[in-house]
Amino acid sequence: MTFMEKIPTLFQRDPNDRKRVLPEANPVCQWVLDGEGIATRKYDGTCVLLDEDGVWWARREVRPGRTRPPGYRPVMTDENTGKTVGWEPIEQSSYARYHAEAVGGSPQARRPGTYELIGEKINGNPEEVRGHALVAHADAERLDVPRDLDGLRAWLLAHPKQEGIVWHHPDGRRAKLKYRDFV
Numbered sequence: 001m002t003f004m005e006k007i008p009t010l011f012q013r014d015p016n017d018r019k020r021v022l023p024e025a026n027p028v029c030q031w032v033l034d035g036e037g038i039a040t041r042k043y044d045g046t047c048v049l050l051d052e053d054g055v056w057w058a059r060r061e062v063r064p065g066r067t068r069p070p071g072y073r074p075v076m077t078d079e080n081t082g083k084t085v086g087w088e089p090i091e092q093s094s095y096a097r098y099h100a101e102a103v104g105g106s107p108q109a110r111r112p113g114t115y116e117l118i119g120e121k122i123n124g125n126p127e128e129v130r131g132h133a134l135v136a137h138a139d140a141e142r143l144d145v146p147r148d149l150d151g152l153r154a155w156l157l158a159h160p161k162q163e164g165i166v167w168h169h170p171d172g173r174r175a176k177l178k179y180r181d182f183v
Helices: 026-033 095-106 147-160
Strands: 010-012 017-024 040-042 047-049 056-062 074-076 083-087 112-119 132-137 163-168 174-178
Touching: 017 026, 017 083, 056 095, 095 112, 095 132, 147 163, 147 174
Parallel strands: none
Antiparallel strands: 010 017, 040 163, 047 056, 047 112, 056 083, 074 083, 112 132, 163 174
8 A cells, every 4th residue: 555655746845945945956857847747736635545345545644753543554764854754544533524525425436546535624624624524536627738937937827726746657656846836
């Protein structure tokens, strides 16, 4: 059950202000600037997973020195922050009841894979949906966006309701850029 790894940011982070990006490509993401991959919308919610056995999991970050919740399945530890990301059983997640509502209203939520749980009680509802819903990452809206820093900054600032962009390379690599990288 891996299905999750931290997606690298398209541009290098400013070491003096990790919330901002520099006008230098992240070397592992250069393929985006070279015109490779497909851009999709990054939804602002919380990630959940339906595994091959039909079991739902919620993404969970555990800070260094904190106790992992029961049944937690770690995936990776960020070497910069020390946070471990992984999956916890959805039933014990603080989003469990919103997830249950979303599954009932999302017939496509029967295919194994990752989904974004969005709605009224998730992150202040930036997606402005009624109730709660699941968006399959595999079905994310495709975007036609520029491939340079200035163009991407202008595009993202002109689309403040979108959390950002995720690029998908045919070989499985991904890269991201968020609206908040520029504000």
